Amino acid sequence: MATILAIESSCDETSASICKDGEILSNIIATQAVHHKYGGVVPELASRAHQQNVIPVVEDAISTAKINKKDIQAVAFTRGPGLLGSLLVGTSFAKGFALARNLPLIEVNHMHAHILAHFIDDPRPEFPFLCLTVSGGHTQIVLVRDYFDMEIVGETNDDAAGEAFDKTAKILGLPYPGGPLVDKLAREGNASAFSFPEPQIPGLNFSFSGLKTSILYFVRDKKKADPDFLKNNMTDICASVQHRIVTILLKKLKQAARQYHVSHVAIAGGVSANSGLRQYLQDMAAEENWQVYIPAFQYCTDNAAMIAIAGYYKYLRGDFTGQDISPLARMNF
Structure with a gap:
């Protein structure tokens, strides 16, 4: 079994989650108020906000889950689809975190994750x-x-x-x-x-x-x-x-x-x-x-818990990716 750190950064929410043996221990989401005055998401501003939020959000997720960084056994992340600049921030952080600790990486399709969010809680x-x-x-x-x-x-x-x-x-x-x-x-x-x-x-x-x-x-x-x-x-x-x-x-x-x-x-x-x-x-x-x-409402909008549960099922079948992975704004289903 495994403890997985998951990162979601496909659009304008920076999120991190800890999943242990299929149970979500934390799901932290930082929203971006910067877009309100523009009436929609500004991609460049979104990627900058992800850069500011990703480390605090991950630290909060680990703290809330009451685990240590050394307990993490794999890192899951949203590869796509989404805003390329936003995806790049999450992908780069996941790769860096995994590389520093010699952990396996798990790429997740954002749309698959939305569907697999139904397997977080009962009834499934x-x-x-x-x-x-x-x-x-x-x-x-x-x-x-x-x-x-x-x-x-x-x-x-x-x-x-x-x-x-x-x-x-x-x-x-x-x-x-x-x-x-x-x-x-x-x-x-x-x-x-x-x-x-x-x-x-x-x-x-x-x-x-x-x-x-x-x-x-x-x-x-x-x-x-x-x-x-x-x-x-x-x-x-x-x-x-x-x-x-x-x-x-x-x-x-x-x-x-x-x-x-x-x-x-x-x-x-x-x-x-x-x-x-x-x-x-x-x-x-x-x-x-x-x-x-x-x-549940918290799993409807973009969140890392859905990435974590998708990552968990991929972990069980040994479906990992390498450090040469790149994000994809458009991703085949």
Whole structure:
């Protein structure tokens, strides 16, 4: 068995985790407030913040886990996909830490890790299961046959669901990060107040670019007719947009479950923290007789615990990498 240090630095959160024999002992996350005034993540600023945060975060993770550096037997890290500069910081730290202590390195695919986050706590999914992975950069339906036997059976043709939430927030004048604010306001609104189009995409793939455009034109036209439209209808707009995004996601998920005859269904990624998605999924599960798996909030957004658990399963099968490894902004699934 093993004690593993894991590093996550794919975007704008620096995170470190300690995993011992498959149990997460610590999961420390440092967020980056520097991006708020720009309305989105600035890659150069993100990589600089990772440089400032990585050592304190790792020290905090080790301290919280109540272990010593000498107890660590392997180092796992996010190789990709993500922002190249951000990935470079985490990869370089992991390589340096491992080299100084002659420890094996474990590279982890960020998207695999989101799915394997379901194996941190009980209840754990049974194979095979479908995982709807939704974030700011990805929207995928993945057929998971084993820990490392995964197949993308549906994905977005253009923009991700998380990006649609964030773009909506920006159109509505909400501060960054806007997705959680849309969710919060939607809880107070009427999801049937306004109607937004559903993309007609064949198969199991998604598209959100057209929906974003329709929201932009809707707000523009309403504001022309009534300058106070947003102020008077903010919660209803958020609820209606959230309803459309979630129904698009779950319609395809239902189609996939029926197509592959799978009754165990999971969600993962930052958007899996959305309360609307969680509630609609539970409602659909009751209708379709699914067994549903929803991760704890702390394991939905980018975090090192998911890298640690993925690293643990790779450690068990001796899947290590060398010091010549480089990060990848785009990484094959």
